Amino acid sequence: MDGMESAGSTRQIVTARDSGLVACTRCSLVWPADKQRCARCGSALSSRDMASMARVWAWLAIGVICYIPANLFPMLITSTLFSKSQSTIVGGAIDLIHHGAVGVAIIIIVASVLIPIGKFVAVAYLALSLNHHVKMSAHGRHKLYEYVEFIGRWSMIDVFVVAILSSLVQLSSVAAINPGPAAITFALSVIFTMLAAQSFDPRLIWDAEEDSHT
Amino acid sequence: MEKRGTCGVQDADASEVYREGELIACPQCDALYRVVPLAHGERAQCVRCGTVLISTRNRAFVRVIALAITVVILMIAATIFPFLSVSVAGLTNSSSVLDAALAFAGGPMFGLSLAVAALIVAIPILRAALVIYVLTPMAFGRAPWPGAIPAFRFSEALRPWSMAEIFVIGVAVALVKVADLARIGFGPAFWFFAALVVVIVLKDGYMNRWTVWKALDQQDRS
Ligand SMILES: [Zn+2]
């Protein structure tokens, strides 16, 4: 058997659930539907994790809540000989533009504003699309889910920037940079939205598509 | 790319008799497949959603182990040596990777310090150590060491939380921010860390998860 049989997209896809089986999402082996735990890798098995949607919404909600103070409070507190200034996430990016570092300002805006907000919207959209009719195909939504999973971690950039600056720029009274309270709420927001995306069971996207065909 | 997704796995019929170890399902969309032998260099993708199910690009555990050992060594070196330094008006301060991780250590931000230290130092090094532990006996044809299965599962679960590569971009942004405030010097750890990111990416790229699970499975049963 060489396995090169051309199985075109015209053929109906058979899922593990259709066949009375349950698949391990960690190591991809399948088991009889009533099995509780994968005997190969030990992961808990569940054909469709229905409780996952409650977890998705819960993590997403705290993620959004943490994101609000993250934008209102200062991220960095800079003190030099003559002045002391505070900057928020967006304020810091605007400062960078004033200094001519437009490229870096764009990185910060993308990583700290566009990605987190895009992620909130995308996860909520994916969750709602399971029960409501949406225009985007299952393929499109699956791609969206992959992007969310891949890109969400990169929001941590600004937290690391604050960490580096705070440890590096400690020159007694001449110049010192310290972290502001937004650093912690922003980091929490990123972590919670990562957990929201990880809780989502992408198999549910495809189930909804199948149901609408039959 | 006509054959995309069709090599290595075949669509399984619903009537297929269930045989342990022969059927796998796509973790992303639950499409069911039967595993068939793959030639070296082939990979099997899910026909429906495109997720890579099996990749045989490299079966050599030895290469992954070598890269994982490199990760451990580089990470230790990167935390010991000075990372960056700044100087303003005759005053100089240098900071290591650990200093950066522990920048929040004072007061209410202590938890954030621990989290940053975990994301950029502890989790990457732990993942490398787990991989060495899981693969080393199998590379020499021995039975896996006790706990290899939960160790590999844990290493896989930690994958999204290993953020060394994101830290490097953070460093680049930070350097631009201080560029007109102070003079910056690069310590050896800066270059170790840059190399580290490349090695981590290679290690994860060469790691064939399905092969590892299969090897753990077989060793366990025999
Ligand atoms: Zn499993």
Ligand SMILES: [Zn+2]
């Ligand atoms: Zn799939």
